[in-house]
Amino acid sequence: MRTTLGGGAETMSPNGFGQAAALRVEAREQVAENIISLTLADPSGNRLPPWTPGSHIDLILPNGMARQYSLCGNRWDTYHYRIAVLREPNGRGGSEWIHANVDEGDILGYGGPRNHFPMVPAEQYVFIAGGIGITPLISMIEQAVRTGRSWRLLFGGRSRQSMAFLEELERYTEHVHIAPQDEVGLLDLDDWIPGLDPGTKVYCCGPTGLLDVVESACRKCPPYTLHTERFEAPAHESSQDRSFILKLQRSGIELEVEPGTSTLDALSGAGIGIISSCRQGTCGTCEVPVVDGIPDHRDSVLDEVDRQAGDCMIACVSRAHTPQLTLDL
Amino acid sequence: MTTSTTPPQSFSRSDIDPYSLDNLLDRSRVQREVRETAPIVYLNEYGVYATGRYDTIREVFADWPHYQVGAGVGLANFHTEKPWRPPATPTETDPPEHDAPRRVLTEVLGMRALRRLREQWTEEAEEVVDRLLAAGEDIDAMADLASAFPLKVFPDAVGLPAENRNNLLAYGDLVFNAFGPQNEHFHSGAARLTELSQWVTTLCQRESLSPDGFGAKIWEASDRGELTADQAPLVVRSLLSAGIDTTVHGIAAILHAFATNPDEWQRLRSEPQLARRAFDEAVRWASPLQFVFHTTSKRVELEGVELDQHSKVMLLIGAGNRDPRRWDDGDEFTLTRDPSGHLGFGMGLHQCVGQHVARLEAEALLTVLIDKVSHIELAGTPQRGVNNTLQTWKTLPIRLTT
Ligand code: FES
Numbered sequence: 044m045r046t047t048l049g050g051g052a053e054t055m056s057p058n059g060f061g062q063a064a065a066l067r068v069e070a071r072e073q074v075a076e077n078i079i080s081l082t083l084a085d086p087s088g089n090r091l092p093p094w095t096p097g098s099h100i101d102l103i104l105p106n107g108m109a110r111q112y113s114l115c116g117n118r119w120d121t122y123h124y125r126i127a128v129l130r131e132p133n134g135r136g137g138s139e140w141i142h143a144n145v146d147e148g149d150i151l152g153y154g155g156p157r158n159h160f161p162m163v164p165a166e167q168y169v170f171i172a173g174g175i176g177i178t179p180l181i182s183m184i185e186q187a188v189r190t191g192r193s194w195r196l197l198f199g200g201r202s203r204q205s206m207a208f209l210e211e212l213e214r215y216t217e218h219v220h221i222a223p224q225d226e227v228g229l230l231d232l233d234d235w236i237p238g239l240d241p242g243t244k245v246y247c248c249g250p251t252g253l254l255d256v257v258e259s260a261c262r263k264c265p266p267y268t269l270h271t272e273r274f275e276a277p278a279h280e281s282s283q284d285r286s287f288i289l290k291l292q293r294s295g296i297e298l299e300v301e302p303g304t305s306t307l308d309a310l311s312g313a314g315i316g317i318i319s320s321c322r323q324g325t326c327g328t329c330e331v332p333v334v335d336g337i338p339d340h341r342d343s344v345l346d347e348v349d350r351q352a353g354d355c356m357i358a359c360v361s362r363a364h365t366p367q368l369t370l371d372l
Numbered sequence: 373m374t375t376s377t378t379p380p381q382s383f384s385r386s387d388i389d390p391y392s393l394d395n396l397l398d399r400s401r402v403q404r405e406v407r408e409t410a411p412i413v414y415l416n417e418y419g420v421y422a423t424g425r426y427d428t429i430r431e432v433f434a435d436w437p438h439y440q441v442g443a444g445v446g447l448a449n450f451h452t453e454k455p456w457r458p459p460a461t462p463t464e465t466d467p468p469e470h471d472a473p474r475r476v477l478t479e480v481l482g483m484r485a486l487r488r489l490r491e492q493w494t495e496e497a498e499e500v501v502d503r504l505l506a507a508g509e510d511i512d513a514m515a516d517l518a519s520a521f522p523l524k525v526f527p528d529a530v531g532l533p534a535e536n537r538n539n540l541l542a543y544g545d546l547v548f549n550a551f552g553p554q555n556e557h558f559h560s561g562a563a564r565l566t567e568l569s570q571w572v573t574t575l576c577q578r579e580s581l582s583p584d585g586f587g588a589k590i591w592e593a594s595d596r597g598e599l600t601a602d603q604a605p606l607v608v609r610s611l612l613s614a615g616i617d618t619t620v621h622g623i624a625a626i627l628h629a630f631a632t633n634p635d636e637w638q639r640l641r642s643e644p645q646l647a648r649r650a651f652d653e654a655v656r657w658a659s660p661l662q663f664v665f666h667t668t669s670k671r672v673e674l675e676g677v678e679l680d681q682h683s684k685v686m687l688l689i690g691a692g693n694r695d696p697r698r699w700d701d702g703d704e705f706t707l708t709r710d711p712s713g714h715l716g717f718g719m720g721l722h723q724c725v726g727q728h729v730a731r732l733e734a735e736a737l738l739t740v741l742i743d744k745v746s747h748i749e750l751a752g753t754p755q756r757g758v759n760n761t762l763q764t765w766k767t768l769p770i771r772l773t774t
Contacts, residue, residue: 090434093721095471118467119437164472164600186468244597267597293645311710318652319712326723328712330483349483372645 064284064305064341064360066091066102068149069123075207077130078175079142082116082123086150090121092323092343096182097160097272100124101341102141103152107283110137113179113248113272114156115208124156127207129175152284154324154341154360160272162186166242168194169235171257173249174205179272180248181208184215194218199230199253236260245269287363291315291372292334300362306331307358315372317358324360331358336368383677384410389417390663390686391552397756399662399763403691411675418447418553420665420684421677424691426698426715428675432666432685433719439666439685441722442466446551446665446761451682456550457569461606463614463722466669470721473607476593477725480586486732493525493736500524501740505774510751513631513768518624522616522733529729530611531585532575543568544617545759551663552760572612576605586611611726617762618660619730622716624765625658626651626734629705630748631770636707637748644742646707651734656714657705659690662763664718689715690763747773 066083074080085091095118099111116125130142145151162183170180177198187194195218200206202225212219222230230253236245237260245268247257254271261269284302289309291297300309307329310317320328324342332355340350342357349355356368386409389395390402406413407424415422423429432439441464443450450459459465462473500521504511511517523537532540546561546568554562574580581587587608594604629650630637640646668683679685692715694702699709717724724730741748751771757764 093436093467095467095475121435121437158475161475161598162471163598164603165597190468316646316649316710318648318710320714320717321719321723322713327483327728344483346479346482346484355483 064152064303065150066100066124066153068145068147068151071145071147074127075209076202076204077142078127078205078207079130080115080125080127080207081141081145082125083151083153084123088122091124092156092321092325093121094118094124094156095158096162096186097179098156098158099160099179100126100156101154102126102137103154103283103341104137104140105151105283106140108135108137108140109154110141113160115178115181117185118182127175127178154339155343157343159347160246160248160270162246163244163267163270165192165244167192167240167244169239169243169245170194170196171230171232171235171245171247171249171253172196172198173230173253174200175207176247176249176253177206177208178248180246181211183246184212188215195235196220197222197230197232197235199224199249201225230256232257232260236264239264239268241265243268246271248272284362287365288367289363290335290367290369292369293372305359306356306362310358310372319359322359324357327357329358330355332371334369334371336363336365338362338368339364383412383414383421385414385416386422387416390415390422390688391555391557391760393758396557396758396760399690403688403694406688407691407695412677415686418686420447420686421674421679422686422688423675424688424695426692426695429687429689429692429715430719431674432687433715433722436466436721438669438672440466440669441666442469443667443682443684444551444665447553447684447686449667449682449684451667456565458606460610460613461603462725463610467721472599473603473610474725476590476599477607477610480589480593481726481729483728485586485589486728489525489529490732490736493732494739496525497521497736497740501737501744505744505772509771509773511770511772513627513770514624514765515767517737518627518765518768519620521737522619522623525733525736526615526619526729529586530608530615531582531587532612533580536571539568539571540612540616541620543572544613545762545764547613548617548759548761550760551665555760557758557760572609573605575612576608578604581608614724615726615729617764618724619726619733621660621762621764622651622655622658622730623734623737624768625660625763626654626738627748627770628754628765628768629654629657631750631768633705634747634749636705639707640738641742641746643707644739647735647738647742648731649711650707650738651731652714652716653705653707653709653711655716656693656699656711657703658763659693659716660763661716661761662690663688663761687715689718741772744774745772747771749773 067086069084070082072080094114099113101109103109112126114124128138128141131138168187172180197220199222203223286301289298298313317329320326327344338356339362341360388405395402406422411425411428413422462470549558578591590607591604593599664687666685668679670681672679717727749771752769754768755766757766
């Protein structure tokens with residue numbers, strides 16, 4: 044099946060540089076029981092915006108669901124993103140849909156990358172992963188290796204078969220402790236958290252239960268030792284590339300932004316020139332003020348507070364959740 | 373852009389010296405020579421590759437794994453030469469070391485911080501302009517406006533003490549000279565090198581910075597472990613070296629642009645919403661930052677030329693910003709143009725993190741000038757300044773008519 048979203052999924056900027064609102068699935072691989080990895084690329088072969096370990100992208104599915112997935116590929120490969128998707132039968136349906144429908148060649152909408160789980164400099168790192176929580180950590184490990192920091196990983200999961208990236212971790216056996224529940228039971232943090240050397244940062248990602256346990260185990264550590272990531276459902280579910288009406292308050296113009304056209308291009312088509320630069324949602328040049336309506340933020344620039352405030356948006360990539368958006372232009 | 377159209381090593385060479393006095397005073401000859409000779413030109417004088425083509429420069433910016441900044445963004449190659457000061461961060465660091473400083477700066481200079489400053493800076497601009505207009509019509513726009521305004525608002529925002537701010541300009545001038553060869557222009561400033569570096573190093577310490585500015589925010593980030601304690605002062609320093617001179621000369625460029633293009637000033641006055649576009653067009657047209665260097669991380673092919681590992685590639689921003697392959701009438705300053713995608717703030721991973729600050733400063737100043745000044749014209753012959761990297765004015769006599 045071929046899923047197309049975002050119309051042509053590709054618009055060309057006036058200067059001829061491609062601007063992707065979508066990603067093409069280059070490869071789909073089974074990496075563990077119930078986990079597939081997807082390798083994603085710009086449909087027209089352009090480079091993708093750079094990212095840092097801990098970053099995620101929003102995948103926007105044709106049914107309007109937006110789901111966040113940590114990037115777990117090689118950041119030095121500027122043409123590809125890789126994510127891993129766990130099939131969650133009791134989830135909200137996004138991962139089920141991906142497992143059931145997504146195939147090589149499909150085109151999916153996306154937003155980001157953004158990083159709410161950035162890796163801070165440290166003397167040494169302790170990584171704790173539960174199940175699919177390994178995904179953001181795998182690129183952090185790579186980074187720790189590259190910068191010559193010492194690190195250890197405690198990786199728990201239901202069983203070996205359900206744990207992704209074991210093969211990739213094989214070359215680091217002396218740093219890695221694999222603890223499948225069906226072999227050794229629940230994760231035992233006693234050897235990991237108490238008595239950490241000063242200058243150690245703990246990065247933990249996994250199910251809520253694990254995060255809670257690690258949080259309480261770290262209570263006696265110096266402040267800012269523990270870094271966790273909890274995936275939360277985006278505030279707005281429906282993020283399809285549908286058309287919406289743009290009202291320009293000051294100039295009194297009203298125009299329709301079609302799927303496949305960016306807000307920025309719609310504006311410049313109407314003679315409202317907004318300065319842009321990267322056209323990938325990474326530099327912030329094309330910010331426009333929003334006075335009414337709810338933006339569908341897909342940039343990598345705005346932080347959570349700005350996004351929630353909803354009083355501005357990044358016009359080169361972002362769209363609208365509401366049928367209308369009023370800009371102070 | 374790595375297609376092989378010519379056999380490797382058949383690259384063009386040039387004897388032109390981008391750093392000779394003549395060529396620093398008037399950049400057009402170097403821009404044209406490098407850009408029009410070939411996509412990649414080897415500069416015999418300095419043993420570096422150079423490009424002045426828009427697409428090629430963009431390619432180098434975009435391909436950050438292959439073209440790095442850790443070996444210096446100036447002519448000196450840190451693989452073989454010792455830097456004169458600890459490399460700037462994040463400007464002269466590559467991933468992964470680049471990540472944390474860049475992230476902190478992005479946050480400190482983020483949208484919310486700037487929105488808070490908008491009103492305040494417009495008021496300050498009003499004060500500066502009113503004072504000037506009260507004193508008479510003819511001014512040296514370089515000293516009285518282009519330096520005076522940023523030198524007030526930006527150091528305030530960073531949280532620097534009020535004394536000796538002119539030293540910041542001298543320091544910046546020196547830093548940007550040091551990105552070129554150690555020629556007379558470098559040596560003329562270098563006498564103050566030790567003194568000014570020490571002074572700036574002191575300014576970057578927590579104790580020198582007021583508690584509510586950008587500088588204090590950077591130190592707070594290091595308290596939270598987002599930067600190391602060693603990185604914090606270097607990140608503050610990057611604000612001081614990259615945030616002053618470039619903005620000053622950017623603002624001088626737009627004043628010069630309007631003084632020499634009176635119709636465009638009238639147009640801006642009738643369409644004040646073009647202020648942002650005007651500033652970016654001035655940055656494209658004048659390119660305050662003329663040259664920047666990247667260094668190959670491994671053997672790589674660019675425009676059919678094989679570049680060895682650790683080769684320096686000189687990017688002629690000023691040439692790319694007027695490349696006729698990309699811009700119609702690139703030598704013209706015009707508000708009709710959409711200058712989007714110009715290279716004046718760089719592009720990609722290392723794109724200027726302070727660009728929104730610069731735009732805001734310019735916008736505040738222009739907004740006030742639009743309101744109060746009906747004509748801007750030259751009141752004498754402007755004199756170029758000389759700097760190895762920056763395109764500057766030494767004096768810019770203009771007349772402001774209310
Ligand atoms: S142009 Fe860079 S974020 Fe839109």
